Amino acid sequence: MLLIIFKIIIVLIILFYGFYRFVFLRDPKRRIPKQGIISPADGKIVKILKTGNNITVNKGLIGKINTITKDVAKTCHIIVIMMNIHNVHVQRSPIKGTIKQIKYSKGKFLNAVFGASSLKALENEKNEIIIENKNLKIKIIQVAGFVARRIKCYVKQNQKINKGERIGMIDLGSQVILVLPEKVKILVHEGEIVKAGMTIIANE
Numbered sequence: 001m002l003l004i005i006f007k008i009i010i011v012l013i014i015l016f017y018g019f020y021r022f023v024f025l026r027d028p029k030r031r032i033p034k035q036g037i038i039s040p041a042d043g044k045i046v047k048i049l050k051t052g053n054n055i056t057v058n059k060g061l062i063g064k065i066n067t068i069t070k071d072v073a074k075t076c077h078i079i080v081i082m083m084n085i086h087n088v089h090v091q092r093s094p095i096k097g098t099i100k101q102i103k104y105s106k107g108k109f110l111n112a113v114f115g116a117s118s119l120k121a122l123e124n125e126k127n128e129i130i131i132e133n134k135n136l137k138i139k140i141i142q143v144a145g146f147v148a149r150r151i152k153c154y155v156k157q158n159q160k161i162n163k164g165e166r167i168g169m170i171d172l173g174s175q176v177i178l179v180l181p182e183k184v185k186i187l188v189h190e191g192e193i194v195k196a197g198m199t200i201i202a203n204e
Helices: 002-024 059-069
Strands: 043-050 076-082 090-092 097-105 126-132 137-143 151-153 166-170 175-181 200-202
Touching (some): 097 151, 126 151, 137 166, 175 200
Antiparallel strands (some): 090 166, 097 126, 126 137, 137 175
Protein backbone atom coordinates (compact mmCIF):
# COMPACT_ATOMS: atom_id res chain seq x y z
CA MET A 1 0.00 0.00 0.00
CA LEU A 2 2.78 2.43 0.95
CA LEU A 3 4.58 1.62 -2.30
CA ILE A 4 1.46 2.47 -4.32
CA ILE A 5 1.02 5.78 -2.49
CA PHE A 6 4.70 6.59 -3.06
CA LYS A 7 4.36 5.89 -6.79
CA ILE A 8 1.27 8.08 -7.00
CA ILE A 9 3.11 10.93 -5.28
CA ILE A 10 6.05 10.60 -7.69
CA VAL A 11 3.72 10.68 -10.70
CA LEU A 12 1.94 13.77 -9.35
CA ILE A 13 5.26 15.54 -8.76
CA ILE A 14 6.38 14.74 -12.32
CA LEU A 15 3.07 15.98 -13.76
CA PHE A 16 3.20 19.19 -11.74
CA TYR A 17 6.82 19.83 -12.76
CA GLY A 18 5.95 19.29 -16.41
CA PHE A 19 2.94 21.61 -16.18
CA TYR A 20 4.99 24.22 -14.34
CA ARG A 21 7.87 24.09 -16.81
CA PHE A 22 5.90 24.06 -20.05
CA VAL A 23 2.98 26.28 -19.01
CA PHE A 24 4.12 28.68 -16.28
CA LEU A 25 7.67 29.11 -17.57
CA ARG A 26 6.88 29.41 -21.26
CA ASP A 27 8.12 32.61 -22.88
CA PRO A 28 7.00 32.85 -26.51
CA LYS A 29 8.36 35.43 -28.92
CA ARG A 30 6.16 38.46 -29.46
CA ARG A 31 5.87 40.86 -32.39
CA ILE A 32 6.29 44.27 -30.75
CA PRO A 33 4.24 47.15 -32.27
CA LYS A 34 6.26 50.23 -33.21
CA GLN A 35 3.58 52.65 -32.04
CA GLY A 36 1.83 53.08 -28.71
CA ILE A 37 2.24 51.98 -25.12
CA ILE A 38 1.97 48.20 -24.97
CA SER A 39 0.68 45.88 -22.31
CA PRO A 40 3.22 44.76 -19.70
CA ALA A 41 1.40 41.48 -19.05
CA ASP A 42 -0.87 38.79 -20.40
CA GLY A 43 -4.29 38.67 -18.79
CA LYS A 44 -7.64 40.35 -18.42
CA ILE A 45 -8.14 44.04 -17.65
CA VAL A 46 -10.32 44.06 -14.54
CA LYS A 47 -10.09 47.72 -13.60
CA ILE A 48 -9.35 51.05 -15.27
CA LEU A 49 -9.62 54.15 -13.14
CA LYS A 50 -8.38 57.70 -13.11
CA THR A 51 -7.07 59.28 -9.94
CA GLY A 52 -8.38 62.61 -8.74
CA ASN A 53 -11.26 64.02 -6.77
CA ASN A 54 -13.83 61.66 -8.29
CA ILE A 55 -11.99 58.40 -7.59
CA THR A 56 -14.43 55.75 -6.34
CA VAL A 57 -12.68 53.11 -4.24
CA ASN A 58 -12.60 52.05 -0.62
CA LYS A 59 -11.47 55.09 1.39
CA GLY A 60 -8.75 53.03 3.04
CA LEU A 61 -7.14 52.44 -0.34
CA ILE A 62 -7.02 56.07 -1.48
CA GLY A 63 -3.77 56.67 0.39
CA LYS A 64 -2.16 53.60 -1.16
CA ILE A 65 -3.29 54.66 -4.63
CA ASN A 66 -1.86 58.15 -4.15
CA THR A 67 1.40 56.59 -2.96
CA ILE A 68 1.85 54.46 -6.08
CA THR A 69 0.88 57.25 -8.51
CA LYS A 70 2.48 60.41 -7.09
CA ASP A 71 5.91 59.72 -8.61
CA VAL A 72 4.40 59.34 -12.10
CA ALA A 73 2.05 62.31 -12.42
CA LYS A 74 -0.42 64.39 -10.43
CA THR A 75 -3.33 62.63 -12.11
CA CYS A 76 -2.93 59.11 -13.50
CA HIS A 77 -4.69 56.23 -15.19
CA ILE A 78 -4.45 52.93 -13.31
CA ILE A 79 -4.91 49.75 -15.33
CA VAL A 80 -5.16 46.48 -13.43
CA ILE A 81 -4.36 43.28 -15.35
CA MET A 82 -5.30 39.98 -13.74
CA MET A 83 -3.33 36.89 -14.76
CA ASN A 84 -4.51 33.31 -14.45
CA ILE A 85 -2.70 29.96 -14.66
CA HIS A 86 -3.04 29.86 -18.45
CA ASN A 87 -1.33 33.20 -19.11
CA VAL A 88 2.33 33.75 -19.94
CA HIS A 89 3.86 34.98 -16.69
CA VAL A 90 6.68 37.13 -18.11
CA GLN A 91 6.27 40.91 -17.98
CA ARG A 92 7.55 43.25 -20.71
CA SER A 93 8.35 46.95 -20.89
CA PRO A 94 5.45 49.03 -22.29
CA ILE A 95 7.83 51.70 -23.68
CA LYS A 96 11.43 52.34 -24.64
CA GLY A 97 13.31 54.26 -21.98
CA THR A 98 15.46 54.08 -18.87
CA ILE A 99 14.75 52.26 -15.63
CA LYS A 100 14.63 55.20 -13.22
CA GLN A 101 13.59 53.41 -10.05
CA ILE A 102 12.89 49.94 -8.67
CA LYS A 103 11.13 49.63 -5.34
CA TYR A 104 10.33 46.31 -3.68
CA SER A 105 7.86 46.30 -0.77
CA LYS A 106 6.92 43.50 1.56
CA GLY A 107 3.25 43.07 2.24
CA LYS A 108 0.36 40.70 2.66
CA PHE A 109 -0.51 37.73 0.45
CA LEU A 110 -4.18 38.43 -0.11
CA ASN A 111 -5.88 36.72 -3.02
CA ALA A 112 -5.00 38.92 -6.00
CA VAL A 113 -7.35 37.15 -8.44
CA PHE A 114 -10.77 37.02 -6.81
CA GLY A 115 -11.96 40.56 -6.30
CA ALA A 116 -8.98 41.91 -8.28
CA SER A 117 -10.92 44.99 -9.34
CA SER A 118 -11.20 46.11 -5.70
CA LEU A 119 -7.47 47.04 -5.68
CA LYS A 120 -7.02 45.41 -2.27
CA ALA A 121 -3.97 43.65 -3.71
CA LEU A 122 -2.13 46.96 -3.31
CA GLU A 123 -1.61 45.81 0.27
CA ASN A 124 0.32 42.77 -1.01
CA GLU A 125 4.00 42.21 -1.60
CA LYS A 126 4.92 44.11 -4.75
CA ASN A 127 7.71 45.40 -6.97
CA GLU A 128 7.40 48.82 -8.61
CA ILE A 129 9.39 49.68 -11.74
CA ILE A 130 9.46 53.24 -13.11
CA ILE A 131 10.47 53.68 -16.76
CA GLU A 132 11.04 57.09 -18.31
CA ASN A 133 11.92 58.56 -21.69
CA LYS A 134 11.97 62.13 -23.00
CA ASN A 135 8.19 62.18 -23.44
CA LEU A 136 6.79 59.92 -20.78
CA LYS A 137 7.12 58.42 -17.31
CA ILE A 138 5.21 55.25 -16.39
CA LYS A 139 5.16 52.62 -13.68
CA ILE A 140 4.65 48.86 -13.73
CA ILE A 141 3.76 47.13 -10.47
CA GLN A 142 4.26 43.39 -10.10
CA VAL A 143 1.89 42.17 -7.39
CA ALA A 144 2.23 38.88 -5.53
CA GLY A 145 -0.82 36.94 -4.44
CA PHE A 146 -2.00 34.11 -2.24
CA VAL A 147 -0.24 31.50 -4.39
CA ALA A 148 2.16 33.69 -6.39
CA ARG A 149 4.88 34.57 -3.91
CA ARG A 150 7.88 34.84 -6.18
CA ILE A 151 8.35 38.17 -7.92
CA LYS A 152 11.34 38.23 -10.23
CA CYS A 153 12.80 41.48 -11.55
CA TYR A 154 15.13 41.23 -14.57
CA VAL A 155 16.18 44.88 -14.78
CA LYS A 156 18.36 47.30 -12.79
CA GLN A 157 18.19 51.01 -12.05
CA ASN A 158 19.58 53.25 -14.85
CA GLN A 159 19.39 50.40 -17.35
CA LYS A 160 18.35 51.33 -20.89
CA ILE A 161 15.49 49.20 -22.13
CA ASN A 162 13.63 48.68 -25.39
CA LYS A 163 9.88 48.47 -25.75
CA GLY A 164 8.78 44.88 -25.36
CA GLU A 165 11.94 43.81 -23.56
CA ARG A 166 11.44 41.40 -20.66
CA ILE A 167 11.46 43.13 -17.27
CA GLY A 168 10.35 40.40 -14.88
CA MET A 169 8.13 37.46 -14.01
CA ILE A 170 5.60 36.47 -11.35
CA ASP A 171 5.48 32.75 -10.66
CA LEU A 172 2.03 31.15 -10.71
CA GLY A 173 0.27 34.29 -11.87
CA SER A 174 -1.21 37.19 -9.97
CA GLN A 175 -1.68 40.82 -10.95
CA VAL A 176 0.18 43.53 -12.84
CA ILE A 177 -0.76 47.20 -12.48
CA LEU A 178 0.16 49.79 -15.08
CA VAL A 179 0.25 53.46 -14.03
CA LEU A 180 0.14 56.02 -16.85
CA PRO A 181 -0.01 59.84 -16.78
CA GLU A 182 -3.33 61.52 -17.50
CA LYS A 183 -2.13 62.94 -20.83
CA VAL A 184 -2.19 59.59 -22.66
CA LYS A 185 -5.32 58.29 -24.37
CA ILE A 186 -6.42 54.86 -23.13
CA LEU A 187 -7.33 52.51 -26.00
CA VAL A 188 -8.53 49.47 -24.04
CA HIS A 189 -11.51 48.74 -21.83
CA GLU A 190 -12.39 46.71 -18.76
CA GLY A 191 -12.93 43.06 -19.57
CA GLU A 192 -10.50 43.10 -22.52
CA ILE A 193 -7.93 40.31 -22.86
CA VAL A 194 -4.43 41.66 -23.47
CA LYS A 195 -1.05 40.21 -24.44
CA ALA A 196 2.31 41.37 -23.07
CA GLY A 197 4.36 43.10 -25.73
CA MET A 198 1.54 42.97 -28.30
CA THR A 199 -1.64 44.75 -27.18
CA ILE A 200 -1.54 48.54 -27.48
CA ILE A 201 -2.86 49.96 -24.21
CA ALA A 202 -2.61 53.69 -24.96
CA ASN A 203 -1.07 56.23 -27.30
CA GLU A 204 2.24 57.85 -26.34
